[in-house]
Amino acid sequence: MPAPLATELSTAAVLPEGLLYIDGVLRRAEGDRTYDNIGPWTGKPVGIAADAGTLDVEQAIAAARRAFDTTDWSSNHEKRFTLVRRLYDLFEVNRDRLVDIARHEVGAPLVAVNRAQVANCLNSWRDLMDVYPELQWEKDYGVRETSFGKSQRTAHYEAIGVAAAITPWNFPLYVNAEKVVSALLAGCTVILKPAPDTPLAGAIFGELAAEAGFPAGVLNVITASDPAEAGELLVTDPRVDIITFTGSTAIGKHIVRQGAETMKRAFLELGGKSANVVLEDEPNFAQIVAQSILVFHAGQGCAVQSRLLVPRSRYEEAKQILKAAYDAFADKWGHFDDPACSMGPVVSQKQMMRVKGYVDLGVEEGATLLAGGNLRPDKGDGWFIEPTCFVDVTNDMRIAQEEIFGPVLVVIPFDDDEDAIRIANDSIYGLSGGVWSGDRERALRVAKSIRTGTVGVNGGTPINGDLPFGGYKHSGVGRAWGIEGIEEYLETKVIAYPV
Structure with missing residues (x-):
């Protein structure tokens, strides 16, 4: 049922x-x-x-x-x-x-x-x-x-x-x-x-x-x-x-x-506009990319990783993985009593319209809407907007630079480790982030080069009540x-x- x-x-x-x-x-x-x-x-x-x-x-x-x-x-x-x-x-x-x-x-x-x-x-x-x-x-x-x-x-x-x-x-x-x-x-x-x-x-x-x-x-x-x-x-x-x-x-x-x-x-x-960097040697590349869809609590978190950075050599593969992941999630959100539901409405009508405004802006900026982007009044009388993903994004677009605070993921390609670090750091924010690689030392080197307050390497959890939490720059x-x-x-x- x-x-x-x-x-x-x-x-x-x-x-x-x-x-x-x-x-x-x-x-x-x-x-x-x-x-x-x-x-x-x-x-x-x-x-x-x-x-x-x-x-x-x-x-x-x-x-x-x-x-x-x-x-x-x-x-x-x-x-x-x-x-x-x-x-x-x-x-x-x-x-x-x-x-x-x-x-x-x-x-x-x-x-x-x-x-x-x-x-x-x-x-x-x-x-x-x-x-x-x-x-x-x-x-x-x-x-x-x-x-x-x-x-x-x-x-x-x-x-x-x-x-x-x-x-x-x-x-x-x-x-x-x-x-x-x-x-x-x-x-x-x-x-x-x-x-x-x-x-x-x-x-x-x-x-x-x-x-x-x-x-x-x-x-x-x-x-x-x-x-x-x-x-x-x-x-x-x-x-x-x-x-x-x-x-x-x-x-x-x-x-x-x-x-x-x-x-x-x-x-x-x-605020934050944190980057999740998946390097090309990550052995579970498909799994990590798929689980990067921004749906938890409708993306309403300062430390959410709302920029997904993937290698240009695997960019088309990442798009296909994300499209399948969003399609599979399409009927799994907006359920009040489902213990497995991780995404509901946004907090208010004002916030819903703010998020929708950024979706429209992303289209105007020339990004490709891979998934979502619509208001969903069929979900109820509250404030529902679909899980949304943009590809063909450049880091100078406003949807890549500004905090949307909603279920909107932007996917950006990089050429090599130094390019990934450059893109991650090309932000006024520096609150959180993630790095994935089959080579832990490589991942640690990238993590240490990103100017941000917390970084999870290969799924590590850097946010707990016994740890200091905060940001660099405007975060x-x-x-x-x-x-x-x-x-x-x-x-x-x-x-x-x-x-």
Whole structure:
């Protein structure tokens, strides 16, 4: 029996109301303002969320500042760890609710839910707790004699202060956990502002923090329908010490400019246009090319490998392999209840039309549409666009240079290893990538030559919660996850005294 399409999705599935969490209190927004939480599968409301305004944001900032300045949160390491672990345990208990949020609010298919959306959120959160004991809070630099005499020198590492976390809609539970948990473990107090499209993935942090017994003001959660207003207030307020942001490079640049007036630290994980390089000596060439089709979570990931680079000598072969792979996948996406489904809708109508605009642009630029490219209203009333692949692409085309953030793969030929490296590096981005070869040393040489933050060689996994993740160039500033991700929220103070 075929898996049910999105059109068979029950409209009775409604998520709980999302509330603000400010100064230890779960509540509605000022004036009881709410907004509809639209489900990507149906295009219809799946719940409502609090719609925060200026006064709500002001109260959240004041609460976070007071909690940092007047309590022992930043200095009581054991207390912090105990509460973060208690919060993690509550997330595990509420795993089914996380699944509902990822499915109905994010639009994630079950394969994505059971990997990056929920499982990876919790696994990576556990990784942060595992590395936390390795953090160094003090470092001895020993005694040194200068013209002023002998001094004993030590460095002390302490929380930077109030952290504002502005997060995206594509993997919201995972990114929210990265920012909230890292900042809390470092000793910061936190204001979480999730994306307007995915408010409940943020609101649940407030709800469960209240249940865990977090001190008032340590964690605050504000949701809002306006994509910019609350973020602008956080970025420009001098009481906020650091902005941690994941999203588009354009918004990241805006945050840096706006925060400069208060010398605010910015920790940014931004866009990508990552290259997957398959060398001609890869023994499983057909398999690797076929599995490169960009379908997982409809290509909505900053680290997806959306440029496939294949040898010119095998380019026609690669086209045939890809055509067969896309044909075989044609009936395997857009199924809400199929546990094997890896691709559903994109998150919103706006995003669907953005992706379709890039498909039309690719045709105008002279690329050949090998597969897909159409909107699919037959899949349901939500935001469906076909898995899409362009061939006969040159790297100077906009579809090869700009982040589409949808299920659109571009395939580019290269002449030799140096040409592949040149094409991979001919991008303003540098977030992720992959290299495949029958000769591991050759693959490692190519990988080391690509200017990017993470590279998987022959299927290796360079993204885990215990590893630093981030990008070169316009893909961001700083590193998330691992010890390095917690250290982003620390300041260094050097103390010396005469001996």
